[in-house]
Amino acid sequence: MVIASSVPFNCHGGEEREGCLSCPWRRPRTMNSSEFRRRGKEMTDFVADYLDGIEGRQVYPDVQPGYLRSLVPSTAPEEPDAFEDIINDVERIIMPGVTHWHSPYFFAYFPSANSYPAMLADMLCGAIGCIGFSWAASPACTELETVMMDWLGKMLKLPEAFLAGEAGEGGGVIQGSASEATLMALLAARTKATRRLQAASPGLTQGAIMEKLVAYSSDQAHSSVERAGLIGGVKMKAIPSDGKFAMRGSALQEAMERDKAEGLIPFFVVATLGTTSCCSFDSLLEVGPICNKEDMWLHIDAAYAGSSFICPEFRHLLNGVEFADSFNFNPHKWLLVNFDCSAMWVKKRTDLIGAFKLDPVYLKHSHQDSGLITDYRHWQLPLGRRFRSLKMWFVFRMYGVKGLQAYIRKHVQLAHEFEYLLHQDPRFEICAEVTLGLVCFRLKGSNKLNEALLERINGTKKIHLVPCHLRDKFVLRFAICSRTVESAHVRLAWEHINQLASDLLGAEKE
Ligand SMILES: *Cc1c(COP(=O)(O)O)cnc(C)c1O
Numbered sequence: 001m002v003i004a005s006s007v008p009f010n011c012h013g014g015e016e017r018e019g020c021l022s023c024p025w026r027r028p029r030t031m032n033s034s035e036f037r038r039r040g041k042e043m044t045d046f047v048a049d050y051l052d053g054i055e056g057r058q059v060y061p062d063v064q065p066g067y068l069r070s071l072v073p074s075t076a077p078e079e080p081d082a083f084e085d086i087i088n089d090v091e092r093i094i095m096p097g098v099t100h101w102h103s104p105y106f107f108a109y110f111p112s113a114n115s116y117p118a119m120l121a122d123m124l125c126g127a128i129g130c131i132g133f134s135w136a137a138s139p140a141c142t143e144l145e146t147v148m149m150d151w152l153g154k155m156l157k158l159p160e161a162f163l164a165g166e167a168g169e170g171g172g173v174i175q176g177s178a179s180e181a182t183l184m185a186l187l188a189a190r191t192k193a194t195r196r197l198q199a200a201s202p203g204l205t206q207g208a209i210m211e212k213l214v215a216y217s218s219d220q221a222h223s224s225v226e227r228a229g230l231i232g233g234v235k236m237k238a239i240p241s242d243g244k245f246a247m248r249g250s251a252l253q254e255a256m257e258r259d260k261a262e263g264l265i266p267f268f269v270v271a272t273l274g275t276t277s278c279c280s281f282d283s284l285l286e287v288g289p290i291c292n293k294e295d296m297w298l299h300i301d302a303a304y305a306g307s308s309f310i311c312p313e314f315r316h317l318l319n320g321v322e323f324a325d326s327f328n329f330n331p332h333k334w335l336l337v338n339f340d341c342s343a344m345w346v347k348k349r350t351d352l353i354g355a356f357k358l359d360p361v362y363l364k365h366s367h368q369d370s371g372l373i374t375d376y377r378h379w380q381l382p383l384g385r386r387f388r389s390l391k392m393w394f395v396f397r398m399y400g401v402k403g404l405q406a407y408i409r410k411h412v413q414l415a416h417e418f419e420y421l422l423h424q425d426p427r428f429e430i431c432a433e434v435t436l437g438l439v440c441f442r443l444k445g446s447n448k449l450n451e452a453l454l455e456r457i458n459g460t461k462k463i464h465l466v467p468c469h470l471r472d473k474f475v476l477r478f479a480i481c482s483r484t485v486e487s488a489h490v491r492l493a494w495e496h497i498n499q500l501a502s503d504l505l506g507a508e509k510e
Helices: 034-054 083-097 116-128 139-155 180-200 206-212 223-232 249-259 284-291 305-308 348-358 389-423 447-460 487-509
Strands: 171-175 213-218 235-241 266-270 297-301 326-327 342-346 429-431 438-443 466-470 474-479
Touching: 034 083, 083 213, 116 139, 116 266, 116 389, 139 171, 139 342, 139 389, 171 180, 180 206, 180 223, 180 266, 180 297, 180 326, 180 342, 180 348, 206 213, 206 326, 213 223, 213 249, 223 235, 223 266, 235 249, 235 474, 249 266, 266 284, 284 297, 305 326, 326 389, 342 348, 389 438, 438 447, 438 487, 447 466, 447 474
Parallel strands: 213 235, 213 266, 266 297, 297 326
Antiparallel strands: 171 342, 326 342, 429 438, 438 474, 466 474
16 A cells, blocks of 8 residues: 655655655655765766866856746746756756856956865765854864964965964954955954943943944955945945055055044054955055054955965065954965855954854853864854865865965966967057956057957857956956966967957947
């Protein structure tokens, strides 16, 4: 007799019922370990085939907004679908709408890290599936993270004060994104400044203080910095950058003096190393001492450029980090650790922890806060966190520092190769100094001309670029992105751009 059951179960060879997971005449309702072994191997092949063949795919998709809705049912299936059907639908439904970020013809935004060791570690992370908000919630999750952040800090030659060591006051934490790191730093700085002012004048309310707090960043800072100010409820002012798109000490000093004269309270500065638009560098050696002298928290956002500091020849770009209270960069951009992995260090962990600490009974544990113990939930906005340090551990061990350095150097060299090709063609100009893997360029001429060029480039979809504005100029950004990009791809991209520029200029003359 077959008895219907609405939930999957296992009869272990007993009475057969509909939905049984082990009865051989039925497809399993949910994937069991033996099917997982088989499908896992198939998925590995699928992934390797995808990445091996990615060069043959059009880098940017042809679809229109809303394309996907008509390709899938309007509700989830009542009965289970077969794995084969799902995997076939990946090619039919998903791939046509994918922008292939790991194609060697993708030169847009900044790189998004991708490597096999990181993907394997992510799989293990999913399997362990712990939520590592406290040490006790999964000791290995917390401890590996602390140690990996020390490894990475040492690779960058960060000052000792940022490392956790065995009894340090500083230390690192993995955030989900640079945006979160900036927000955490701003909120911690806000609490610190508020407490300091209230200690000096006990009558002051938090509201009265917040109204007067003012933070600064360069006019080239990432939009997430302005957003942190909005979320944190404080004024955020943009300091005009200099001719090389860098924030200088004198401009910061000027703005700060003006604000102080108006009764405002400067408390927080974000310096950017490697801006998103043109990879310029704020002058840390000028800005840093001002922040220290004026008791302003200095946060450094090096989201993209930070990875390059593992190379001795680029480490000087980080000089002045000793003045900072917090420092952040994204291994998920340029250090082969798949998204998400944003590395943040603080000099005084108590500044972060002290700002947001709550200890409900259900999260207390017996080892709490006893020197060696870190409860990362106090270092971040969410409670839950994944075992992300596994990705770092696998990548750092399987590439070695030398392998990582070689990877960074290759990208920088390819950017210089593209820069060289541009230099040979008098129709083009280079719009910002090429320091790392980004080249900002344009056709000499109007913004309209350059907008038309970009439209042709992205319309043809052989390569993919995004633009930026530098002052009033419309500029094309050529970022070396893919792990597998080679000189040949850069040359093909250049020939393509060159051809489209000739077509465009020819059409203009007619
Ligand atoms: C990419 C970038 C960010 C944003 O990074 P997320 O991790 O996506 O928040 C912030 N700042 C700079 C300078 C960037 O280049």
